[in-house]
Amino acid sequence: EIVMTQSPATLSVSPGERATLSCRASQSVGSNLAWYQQKPGQAPRLLIYGASTRATGIPARFSGSGSGTEFTLTISSLQSEDFAVYYCQQYNAWPGTFGQGTKLEIK
Amino acid sequence: DVQLLESGGDLVQPGGSLRLSCAASGFTFSSSAMSWVRQGPGKGLEWVSSITGSGASTFYADSVKGRFTISRDNSKNSLFLQMNSLRAEDTAVYYCAKGPNSRTVLCDSWGQGTLVTVSS
Numbered sequence: 001e002i003v004m005t006q007s008p009a010t011l012s013v014s015p016g017e018r019a020t021l022s023c024r025a026s027q028s029v030g031s032n033l034a035w036y037q038q039k040p041g042q043a044p045r046l047l048i049y050g051a052s053t054r055a056t057g058i059p060a061r062f063s064g065s066g067s068g069t070e071f072t073l074t075i076s077s078l079q080s081e082d083f084a085v086y087y088c089q090q091y092n093a094w095p096g097t098f099g100q101g102t103k104l105e106i107k
Numbered sequence: 108d109v110q111l112l113e114s115g116g117d118l119v120q121p122g123g124s125l126r127l128s129c130a131a132s133g134f135t136f137s138s139s140a141m142s143w144v145r146q147g148p149g150k151g152l153e154w155v156s157s158i159t160g161s162g163a164s165t166f167y168a169d170s171v172k173g174r175f176t177i178s179r180d181n182s183k184n185s186l187f188l189q190m191n192s193l194r195a196e197d198t199a200v201y202y203c204a205k206g207p208n209s210r211t212v213l214c215d216s217w218g219q220g221t222l223v224t225v226s227s
Binding site: 001032034036038042043044045046049055087089091094095096097098099100101 | 142144151152153154157166168169202207211212213214215216217218219220
């Protein structure tokens with residue numbers, strides 16, 4: 001099973017600033033990496049797939065990068081609605097393991 | 108618009124059984140792999156099971172293998188999860204999610220979830 005490790009567990013950033021979230025895979029997943037956003041009491045929402053492709057309706061301030069085992073989600077200028085928990089998931093091999101999540105909170 | 112509506116969550120005793128359903132609309136159901144993903148109280152996301160668009164192949168997390176069975180009825184645009192021998196650690200919100208193609212665990216749309224509580 002591929003283990004996904006996200007860092008940091010919690011990230012405190014001020015509105016308008018940039019946030020950088022990391023995700024590491026225990027073995028190569030190619031570009032088969034997705035990022036999801038989850039707000040309290042809501043279902044997750046797909047943000048990024050293929051490591052760098054934004055899903056439909058996702059604002060351009062969200063960007064993904066990386067391949068193999070190291071991936072990054074960058075939010076260029078944080079808006080109030082961006083404070084949430086973010087999960088990465090590899091879908092290169094079964095099972096499609098998730099990272100443990102990064103909570104992005106207001107500084 | 109894609110809609111996924113889960114149902115069937117309930118309070119059940121340890122060792123009991125439950126069947127979850129997910130009614131899908133707004134897309135070609137038979138062309139999409141479907142998955143169940145759960146989230147325990149205060150915890151992260153855990154992939155549980157997936158089924159290919161045709162239903163020919165199924166996949167399970169080790170934690171539920173042999174106890175849970177995923178199935179689908181493409182004529183009724185419905186997904187199911189039969190859960191047997193339930194344990195306290197199965198307590199979670201269970202989400203139904205669709206994939207962008209017929210064989211993937213990537214989830215591009217999610218339902219709102221249904222709560223399963225396993226407790227005596």
